[in-house]
Amino acid sequence: MATLTQTTKEKTAAPATQKVSGSDAVIRSLLAEGVDLVFGYPGGAIMPVYDSLYQNGKKIEHILTRHEQGAIHAAEAFAKISGKVGVVFATSGPGATNLVTGLSNAKIDSTPLVCITGQVTSNLLGFDAFQETDMIGISMPVTKWNYQITKAEEIPLAFAKAFYIACSGRPGPVLLDITKDALLSSIENFSYQKVERISGYYPYPKIDMEKVREAANLINNAKKPLILAGQGITISGAEKELETFVNKTGIPVAATLFGLTAFPSKHPLFVGMLGMHGNYAPNIKTNEADLIIAIGMRFDDRVTGDTSKYAKNAKVIHIDIDAAEIDKNIKTKVAVVSDAKKALEKLISLVQKNNFEEWLNEFKDLDKVEQDEIIAPNIAPKGKALRMAEVVHRVSEMTKGDPIVVTDVGQHQMMAARYYKFLKPKSIITSGGLGTMGFGLPAAVGAGIAGKDRGVILFVGDGGFQMTIQELATLWHYKIPVKIVLLNNNFLGMVRQWQQLFFDKRYACTTMHNPDFVKIAEGFGLKSRKVQERAELDGALSEMLDSDTAYLLVVEVEKEGNVFPMVPAGAAVSEMILKP
Amino acid sequence: MEEKLYTLIIVTENNIGLLNHISVVFTRRHINIRSLTASESKIKDVYTFTIVIKMTEELVRKVAKQLEKIIGIFKVFVYEDSEIIHQELALYKLPISAIKSGINLEQIVRNHNARVLDIKEDYILIEKTGHKTDTQNLLKELQPFGVLQFIRSGRVAMAKPMKPLDDHLKEKEEAYDYI
Structure with a gap:
């Protein structure tokens, strides 16, 4: 990249310079960015960085996960909770390729990461050397930016760019691939300056006030408006602004999976979660609304169902910082390309209160249907078998919205999202866009570190748990007191549910013959217990919640339980079904 | 919607790997590139890719926005044949x-x-x-x-309107904040 040094506007302050090795420059660059914790796994090509980490004493804490995928998922959760950039070290070849799932997950869920991978020495690049993989080629579609460093002197500027890109605009993962010779050679004059601007990168669109006024006009004249709140609220820190906006206008708020903690679930204008397994009222009412105000969300297909039948009675206002999201899935009437916070700040002064009582009552009527037909029978089931919903409900009642809830992917994830009552911002960590099974346990490691004061509850299924089960060792090693609720149905439940509904109950390869999870947990040094009886549930949950150390509670749940309501694949959101 | 021939003029930095980045946007959507030409522009270190594709207008607009997200791309112009030489x-x-x-x-x-x-x-x-x-x-x-x-x-192409590239780039820069 010939223009790396020419095209970046640097801060003018010139700090003192000195001669350091490339790997020292890596550590110094991280320190200059305020990094005090990294997740990683050592290996041949990255060894010089680990040596410099060692020699720099305790300035940066390193969490040794048991697999690189664990490191990157932990870093994702750490980033989301701490608001900092998650940093990952991995070696070349297999170490680096093990990051790909996490990079992909972070890209689609807009998580700021800087991943540093070792690479073979530059004279071996392209020669199929030991542990050589073309990481720039592999990671290109799953990173916001990537760059291969082949000379030590490139390190400070490449790092400054990486951190700036990862967390500005719509956040995302960045990968820096550093050849071993660049790490081992030295820089004559190390100096680090954060960058404030990069040529060819446009993170923050200036807000178009004309569009804001048009949006306000639509809002003030709407009869049946509905707000769709997404993760953009959380990323831009606009929770207060959203609440002010909602209180001022009286417009109901529905949330995406990632928007769940953008707005307090107890608020009278909160109408629930959108999407395939979201709540009944907001899905049905989307297609009756005359105005959709989408804020920091991207109309994912799990939210929209069939787009040709989505919100056809509504004009759509779309507020998003990423211009490429506008009109990508749903055609907008007014687009405000901006971060959610700035847009809401501008909108608040232009909107007025309207009376939506009748409209709100329609939501309440449907809520009652869902309450009677789905929620009540699931949180207080008549049958003998425990249900996922009642377990989540009990945890929610007992913890009162305090801890961070982490989930894996599948039925338990939807149950956690549906039945846990979120009251505080940044209270859910889950894999949304990519649906990465195996995300949960390592993410709980990262959330447990970043959210030490709040505590972490991990809901996980028996399938996903076994994909990254080795990270139990990380919990034990670093004494991270994550409380794991394993909802075990001995099935790959969500796939089985689809097999039941759409493949005539042909349960192909979804039965799990599971190991003794309690013994496994004990082997990893965790306290553990299994419950099967409803009468034991509260006692077991209390024991788990009261534990000072990590705890695995295995809850044997109904084998063939389903998540309802459901928007079947390819159906309209208004065609949501309450039962098979 | 009807498919038409579009010429995309993509103004970029001179970076290793940008071509790969650009082609990924097309291959992901299973779009066949009809022709591609890369060249220096009149501005030092600013390059232009001229890409010809056949698709609907709706899709070409989406693709252009996806391309503009790539770090190192300054601007993407979308032209129909009548708008260019x-x-x-x-x-x-x-x-x-x-x-x-x-x-x-x-x-x-x-x-x-x-x-x-x-x-x-x-x-x-x-x-x-x-x-x-x-x-x-x-x-x-x-x-x-x-x-x-x-x-x-x-294909190499130039737009008929007389607005210089420098002005386009300046306008783009001014439409954004950076911190």
């Missing part, structure tokens, strides 16, 4: 016997506004610039001579 370059290699074939090769070359680039003992090399139909028509006429080799470049 465009050219392609074609080379034709004929056996030297073509001169002595009895058909007036010189007249054909003149009629097509082509020119002879090189004559050697065993071949004659003809060059023509123009639209694809023009270079294709010449190929058709030269076929009876026994064309040894034919190659055509990708």
Whole structure:
């Protein structure tokens, strides 16, 4: 990249310079960015960085996960909770390729990461050397930016760019691939300056006030408006602004999976979660609304169902910082390309209160249907078998919205999202866009570190748990007191549910013959217990919640339980079904 | 919606890997690139890719926005054929016997506004610039001579409006904040 040094506007302050090795420059660059914790796994090509980490004493804490995928998922959760950039070290070849799932997950869920991978020495690049993989080629579609460093002197500027890109605009993962010779050679004059601007990168669109006024006009004249709140609220820190906006206008708020903690679930204008397994009222009412105000969300297909039948009675206002999201899935009437916070700040002064009582009552009527037909029978089931919903409900009642809830992917994830009552911002960590099974346990490691004061509850299924089960060792090693609720149905439940509904109950390869999870947990040094009886549930949950150390509670749940309501694949959101 | 030919002029930094980044946007959506040309612009270290694709207007707008997200891309212009002046370059290699074939090769070359680039003992090399139909028509006429080799470049194009690139880039920069 010939223009790396020419095209970046640097801060003018010139700090003192000195001669350091490339790997020292890596550590110094991280320190200059305020990094005090990294997740990683050592290996041949990255060894010089680990040596410099060692020699720099305790300035940066390193969490040794048991697999690189664990490191990157932990870093994702750490980033989301701490608001900092998650940093990952991995070696070349297999170490680096093990990051790909996490990079992909972070890209689609807009998580700021800087991943540093070792690479073979530059004279071996392209020669199929030991542990050589073309990481720039592999990671290109799953990173916001990537760059291969082949000379030590490139390190400070490449790092400054990486951190700036990862967390500005719509956040995302960045990968820096550093050849071993660049790490081992030295820089004559190390100096680090954060960058404030990069040529060819446009993170923050200036807000178009004309569009804001048009949006306000639509809002003030709407009869049946509905707000769709997404993760953009959380990323831009606009929770207060959203609440002010909602209180001022009286417009109901529905949330995406990632928007769940953008707005307090107890608020009278909160109408629930959108999407395939979201709540009944907001899905049905989307297609009756005359105005959709989408804020920091991207109309994912799990939210929209069939787009040709989505919100056809509504004009759509779309507020998003990423211009490429506008009109990508749903055609907008007014687009405000901006971060959610700035847009809401501008909108608040232009909107007025309207009376939506009748409209709100329609939501309440449907809520009652869902309450009677789905929620009540699931949180207080008549049958003998425990249900996922009642377990989540009990945890929610007992913890009162305090801890961070982490989930894996599948039925338990939807149950956690549906039945846990979120009251505080940044209270859910889950894999949304990519649906990465195996995300949960390592993410709980990262959330447990970043959210030490709040505590972490991990809901996980028996399938996903076994994909990254080795990270139990990380919990034990670093004494991270994550409380794991394993909802075990001995099935790959969500796939089985689809097999039941759409493949005539042909349960192909979804039965799990599971190991003794309690013994496994004990082997990893965790306290553990299994419950099967409803009468034991509260006692077991209390024991788990009261534990000072990590705890695995295995809850044997109904084998063939389903998540309802459901928007079947390819159906309209208004065609949501309450039962098979 | 109807598919049309679009010319994308992508203004970029001179970075390793940008071409890969650009092509990923097309391959992800299963779009076939009809032609691609990369060139320096009049501004130092600013490059332009000229890409020709056939698709619906809705899709081309989405693709353009996806491309503009790539770090190192300054701007993406989307043009229909009526909005640009465009050219392609074609080379034709004929056996030297073509001169002595009895058909007036010189007249054909003149009629097509082509020119002879090189004559050697065993071949004659003809060059023509123009639209694809023009270079294709010449190929058709030269076929009876026994064309040894034919190659055509990708399209290069310029927009008809007189706004200089510098102004476009300045406007783009001013529409954004950076911190």
